[in-house]
Amino acid sequence: MKKRISYYWLCQIIGWSAYIVLFIFFYLTLRTRIQPSFYQMLVSEASLGFIITHIMRAFIQKYKLVDKPVNEQVIYIILISIIFTLIYGTTTAKLEEWLEFESEKQRQLTFVNKMIRISLGYFFIIIVWNLIYFAYHYIVKTRQAQLDKIRLESLVKELELKTIKAHINPHFIFNALNSIRALIDENPNRARNAITELSNILRSSMQAEKVETVPFEKELGIVKDYLALEYIRFEDRLKIEYQIDEDTLDQPVPPMMLQTLVENAIKHGIGKQIGGGLVRVISDFKENFHELVVLNTGYLNGHVQDGDGFGLFSTKNRLQLLFGEKANFEIKQVGSDLVEARILIPVEIK
Incomplete structure (x- = not known):
């Protein structure tokens, strides 16, 4: 040539x-x-x-x-x-x-x-x-x-799409389907509700890449559907608490972000405790920030688990890209058996 x-x-x-x-x-x-x-x-x-x-x-x-x-x-x-x-x-x-x-x-x-x-x-x-x-x-x-x-x-969009698709853990879907199958005979009404909850989560996951933020109320609905499905599997081993300031429901949050933290709390916290434990979701205003907290029973052991490290570390990057340097995310051990994941999103003063 x-x-x-x-x-x-x-x-x-x-x-x-x-x-x-x-x-x-x-x-x-x-x-x-x-x-x-x-x-x-x-x-x-x-x-x-x-x-x-x-x-x-x-x-x-x-x-x-x-x-x-x-x-x-x-x-x-x-x-x-x-x-x-x-x-x-x-x-x-x-x-x-x-x-x-x-x-x-x-x-x-x-x-x-x-x-x-x-x-x-x-x-x-x-x-x-x-x-x-x-x-x-x-x-x-x-x-x-x-x-x-x-x-x-283009690469960022591709990575974002992969991240969003990875938010719904395949093991969770399999577990949810198995739980629903077990409910079909003993509690058909609950099984129908569970199918609706799973459908809501999957729909939100597929639509998440189309928007940068969603109202917190919508994100909270997905989290409630997710925890309701996990409750079928864990039953009395899972205790769920919500402390939600209603004034925060219209605040913008990145889609599937809170759900990722709650899923992490279940997988690495409750799922590893023989006696189960607590998941508490908190939403409140703290000074000029919208504060989102996920507390769960478990242990950090001084590091974030390698398997889900990308999801947690990307949370901080997503926050800063959307809301600037003032936004923050941290995860830490706050008690002998309690882990806290905290998100701070700056609130626009009107």
Whole structure:
């Protein structure tokens, strides 16, 4: 497979070829007199320009000037244009003397005057070359940054969807179905209610990725359905308490977040206690915060369990993305056999 020529080399070849063609056109159409060795000098100057600009590009790449802030890039464009224009002027003046392309009038000038004359004539070409080069890299960087942002947003959405889908533990669904099956004969009414509760939870899980927040009242309803299903399995081993300030029911909360904490309390707290235990859900205002607390019987053992660590740690990230740095989440041991998960969401002062 043939290797394609890079855009840089393609632009260099086309650009300096166009320079030669343009000056030949002007020479043939606007000349007032024949200039000896015009074509040889023109090709020599274009070739030298090709080499000088390539060296200038290597200098730009070595010091990563295109990665500098835009206001600094402007200064660098001017400085390197001046420096390499002087290099070009000096080299061209030497080349004209060496190849004896100078006219009689040019021979009468000092070397410095010849170098300044050539440099002034080619400064515009060099600075335009730099402007095009820097502008191209700026556009490429901006476009790449936009693509990276889109990819990142896509990845975040994908991770959020996976997180939401993972909120409903498959083991919970299997346990709930087994509990419902056991109720069908002995308590058909309760079995029907349990199916409705499970349906509500699954529906909320599927819809959760469509909204950033839901009223706390809706989230609380899902938690109550979840705990009602778990009560079928644990029966008297599970004690459930709610301490809810009704004024908090309309407060916005991330969907399925409280349910995740309650599920964690059941799985790692109540489920590991032979005698079961307590799950208490608290919602209240604390200063300028909506405080959500899940208390459960159990032990933290100084760390969050690896299996559900992502769900708990992502809780803090979700809170801060939605409500800013003031929002907070922590989980800690608050008694000899009591674990507390606490969420603080800042409340807008109206």
